[in-house]
Amino acid sequence: MNIFLVIINLLVFLGLLGLVFFMAKKHIKFSYRVLIALGIGIIFGAVLQLIYGTESTTLSNTIDWMSVVGSGFVRLLQMIVIPLVFISILGAFAKMDVKEKFVKSGVKIISILLGTTAIAAVIGITTAVLFNLDASNINLGDAENDRGITIETTAEGVVDQTLPQQLISLLPANPFLDFTGGRPTSTIAVVIFAAFLGFALIKLTKHKPEIGEKVSNGIIAINEWVMELVKIILRLTPYGILAIMSVTVATSDFRAAVDLGMFVLASYVALIAMFVVQLIIIALTGLNPVTYIKKASEALLFAFTSRSSAGSLPLNIQTQTARLGVPSSIANFAGSFGLSIGQNGCAGVYPSMLAIMVAPLAGVEVDAQFIITLIAVTVIASLGIAGVGGGATFAAIIVLSTLNLPVVLAAVLISVEPLIDMGRTALNVSGSMVAGTVTARTDGTLDKEIYDDQDYDELTASSI
Template identity: 75%
Template sequence: MDILLIIINLVIFLTLIGALMLLKKRNVKFSYRVMIGLLVGLVFGAMLQLIYGVENTVITTTTDWMAIVGDGFVRLLQMIVMPLVFISILGAFAKMDMQEKFLKSGVKIILILLGTTAIAAAIGITAALLFNLDASSLNLGEAENERASSLETSAQEVEDQTLPQQLVSLLPANPFLDFTGERATSTIAVVFFAVFMGLSLVRLVKSNPDTGEKVRGGIVAVNEWVMQLVKIILALTPYGIFAIMANTVATSDFQAIYDLGLFVIASYAALIAMFLVHLVIISLTGLNPVQYFKKTSETLLFAFTSRSSAGTLPLNIQTQRIRLGVPSSIANFSGSFGLSIGQNGCAGIYPAMLGIMIAPAVGIEVNATYIITLIAVTVIASLGIAGVGGGATFAAIVVLSTMNLPIALAAVLISVEPLIDMGRTALNVSGSMVSGTVTAKTNGQIDKDVYNSHNLDELTAEV
């Protein structure tokens, strides 16, 4: 009987995917199809849980097969991350006229990313205090205990290093190893390697113009080649988002979400507050924050659903270039740097909230000194946060271990991680786009006509 029910569920699942394909043939806009996929996945997942329940064998097997589409899409996004980060930064150098522009723009982007992370940490701390969050009242179940053991194992590598040693580890001793994503800090290592390669390109163009121009042309060509791969992957977005949302809703433990509801509410209060700060920052530069919201909403929705800052990188860069009027070089820098430096949600709000929650459980007084130290550690730890799943966990491990707080208590939040991670990822991407937009505006390089236009051009070409 179970096998028959599983087959029926999968037939419905495939039928819904077929319906999404039909929408493409009828030339329905890409953004509309993504939204439809999200909503249909939400309804289908809710129906599966309502009919079978979370722990039923039918739903477990059904979602396992459905994950071929959802998890497969995420793995394809992960596949393009390192090549895209590397070639985006090199491409930015190849399209740049002078080295000074990089120094001015690059430093400004990094300062904005770190500055907004400090604000995000302060907001996370404020939310935790206002909602009186205290981890000492939370109990660890079997799944949480397994997660706690895993976190403690991961923390051993961090605890064995001093903070200066952790910063040194961000540099690529073996860039080819980092291209495999072997280390937690591989993304930032690839960013550094690409920057050094870009600086060497600038020197080459000056010292040997003929050879330099050939290399520059080759980089631009490879950049276009990689972007064609990106378009192939992004064309699968409606189907991937549908499967991801269906699986997430079907397997969510709503009782656990209810039990930890205060933390979820506090988290989203902090995330929304920080997004409003982004809008304030935009307005302080003289740009219309409503325009920013309208033009970035589609990309933020993609980030929210996919839970991957790195997977959103192509849309991030295109949104800045096509809709916000940010020059290609600045968009590439801010998009790539934003993957691993100063993620406002995963590396700002989340670890700061945990630092406040866990302190009372171990008898640490939350005073002004503790709060200032926590913000400083959070900002420093935000260097090198991975942009594809697990970044928030790595940030939490670094911050909590540096503050001498127990890692295991963070495991109690495992059941609500997917729900919160959606909002965190969207905020990460917004912070990246804000850094690019503000940098372009203060440099006097933003195209105001593009920014102020009401035309929402498609972000990805159909394949």
């Protein structure tokens, strides 16, 4: 290893971060900064790999220091997941009029999330069959085998449970444990706990209005406090994206990526097809899908680059309320529930495609019974998927184990996982925004003037 070369690499990296900082000082749009940082990261990572090669100790030491920025950003996103989900749901109840039909709206949101996940599973299965995806054609390397061991360890607590037992495990027996993120299903457990507290707040407000109002005001104040914390972290996005993409590209095995190119192509065909379905659903409610694309684009770009549904939650909610005309309570419910229920990309398209891909290797016949079972299991498994990295793996573990397929084979795509995860995350976030928009539209509470208004400011101009 050459220390001098490592220092040179890091000085260049710091210079690129300085360029991003300069763009912020020049008030370049946030979405442009994220996109430019993404491009810079890809180019810088490719140059590093071209110069040093993936096996270089100089590169590995450079990556170690660069990961302080990239991995640090991801950890900060993970830090805000649980408090953000918890306070967002409570905030929705606190801002909700007692007379609102919250149960009806909540059931509708969950039904849309799960229904679209079923459609996503069908699209994933169809795409995998059309592209003739087969895991038996993939040679597992050291990275895949190591990842497989990790997945098997993670799956130990899941594989031994029946499907009803897995559903019961979603309930928060100890909510304080779930606040620590100590279980794979902690996110949905916190959602359930917050929903119960919200129902209790509605009852309290009915029976003791003065106390209920005080509690609601306190929750709203804490909600604003947490959102300020979120804004601080979101300001770091361009820097985090630059570092993440640099590290990802510099350490990627492009030969493996070429071998798995057909799966990457098939994945994006399925993801785009599902996005088109979401737009059709929007259109069926009498709304212009092109307007939806324009107004949701910044939130979807952030989701794509950050690969974090949870980190995208503030922009998700802001997009719904400020641009799509969705009431705050419905936007909070749809955004928060969408983090852990029915993620179209991570819990719909991905595990269904993976199961079709793995089945031939396991000697399982892909017939009508298998496909119907796969769709049903995929929808059920979509309950409780975490909103920050790893949710797709958890969904895959549940689906594969329930269908008696080897969970270790969920590691076959590790070399192209980041590339696919970008599209999956954007589809997840779009799914939750569609659920909120459609619910508000069918409830008659969507502000059509706001939705149709083409004169709108940059989503993040006042907050980032």
